[in-house]
Amino acid sequence: MITKKTKYAIKALIALAGSKDNKPMLIAEIANQENLPKRFLESILLDLKRAxxxxxxxxxxxxxxxxxxxxxxxxxxxxxxxxxxxxxxxxVSINFYQRCEECKDELTCSIRKMMQKVRDASIDILGNTSIADLLKKEVEMENENNE
Amino acid sequence: MITKKTKYAIKALIALAGSKDNKPMLIAEIANQENLPKRFLESILLDLKRAxxxxxxxxxxxxxxxxxxxxxxxxxxxxxxxxxxxxxxxxVSINFYQRCEECKDELTCSIRKMMQKVRDASIDILGNTSIADLLKKEVEMENENNE
DNA sequence: TTATTGTCGACTAAATTAGTAGACTTTAAA
DNA sequence: TTTAAAGTCTACTAATTTAGTCGACAATAA
Structure with missing residues (x-):
């Protein structure tokens, strides 16, 4: 599961990607357009700025x-x-690895191997999907519905 | 992320799958063999029994x-x-679906489409991996290491 | 100089996670 | 028929995470 924070972040980024000539958008504008809690969105956008x-x-x-x-x-x-x-x-995390306390030998843990497969499959999809892709898809689907 | 509960459950099931002729194993035996907290394991095994x-x-x-x-x-x-x-x-959950409050139209949400792809890829792997597969893999890897 | 807009730090309520504790019930064997 | 061996049930708890809110402050354009 991802958290609402991440979901809201992606929504905000799609909104920003849709802004003509990358014109600045107000926090309130984004919150309104995407139906997100404004004060909460503030801290999310700050995180994205720091990154x-x-x-x-x-x-x-x-x-x-x-x-x-x-x-x-x-x-x-x-x-x-x-x-x-x-x-x-x-x-099995690449960037936030932590050893399992109960595991005697990580290298022969079959659960770990399986979870690596799931991780790789997820990364393959998430790493190949950009905000531009999502915005484009959104526009496509809206057009289909209005035909 | 899955929780420790699930990880412990899979470990316990691998232990039980390794028991000759499906001979009953004590909670304490499983806890010992797999290095899991006994009292916590109790409630996990009960859940698996109810299921x-x-x-x-x-x-x-x-x-x-x-x-x-x-x-x-x-x-x-x-x-x-x-x-x-x-x-x-x-x-995007099949068995635990909940609508997003902030979403105006779920059917044209591109984030949702992407998350469905991740879900399907995960289900494909997790739904095709059995406890027997994990036990077999474990034995294989241990043999490799001892050669 | 003032209205606009983001920034920073502190705070909080509710839910989830990872357990523990103790009394109780069921069953096999002496 | 008693007793020891097991699992079962209910309740409790500390720590962490989640999903926010609040108010004062800082920077900037008009």
Whole structure:
């Protein structure tokens, strides 16, 4: 499971990717458009800024905008920033590894091998899906529905 | 992420699958062999019994034993019993579905489509891995190491 | 200089996780 | 028929995570 934080982050990024010429959007604007709690969204956007995915400008006419191309921002990266590990269990996490206390020998643990397979399959999908892909798909599906 | 409950459950099932002629094993025996907290394991085994994966006999010579063939017990089933959903988010869960409050239209949500792909890939692996597979793999790897 | 907009730190309620404890019930064997 | 061996049931708990909120503050454009 991912948390709401990550889900909201992806929604916000899709909104920002849809902004013409990467024009800054207000937190309130994003919150409104995507139906997200504003105060909570604030802290999420800050996390994304610290991770150099977003940048911001204060004062009138300011707001948040993408710092990377929307096709370079992968969902995988966003999950890692907000939630941490992708893996089913800490012993198979690439970036947040932790040893299992109860395991006598990690290298001959068949559960671990299986969880590595799940991890790799997940990373394959999440690492190949960008915010641009999601925005494009969204537009496609909306058009289909309105035909 | 799965919880320790699920990880311990799988370890216990591997131990039970290794018991000759499905001879009952004591909770304490399993806990010892797999290095798991005994009192905690108790409640896990009870859950598995309620789900008809295990059965038990009280009194001397009693203990827990498999109720299904070890090649019919899929890891997928065990996760669902102990942890619940496999999916990355409740809106894509098959058995524990919950609508997203913030979503205007679930059917045109591109995040959801992506999470369905991850779910399907995970289910494909977890639903095709049985306790028998894990036990076999464990034995294989231990032999390799001792050559 | 002031209105606008993001930033920072602290706080909180509820849920989940990872257990533990003790009394109780069932059953096999002496 | 008693007793020891096992599992069962209910309740409790400490720590962590989640999903937020609040208010004061800092930066900037007009």
């Amino acid at each position: 150099k995915v977003l940048n911001s400008k204060m004062g009138a006419g300011g707001g948040y905008f993408l710092m990377q191309n929307s096709d370079e921002i992968k969902v995988l990266e966003i999950i890692r920033i907000l939630d941490g590990p992708i893996a089913l269990y800490p012993c | 008809k994966v295990l059965n038990s006999k009280m009194g001397a010579g009693g203990g827990y034993f498999l109720m299904q063939n070890s090649d019919e017990i899929k890891v997928l089933e065990i996760i669902r019993i102990l942890d619940g959903p496999i999916a990355l988010y409740p809106c």
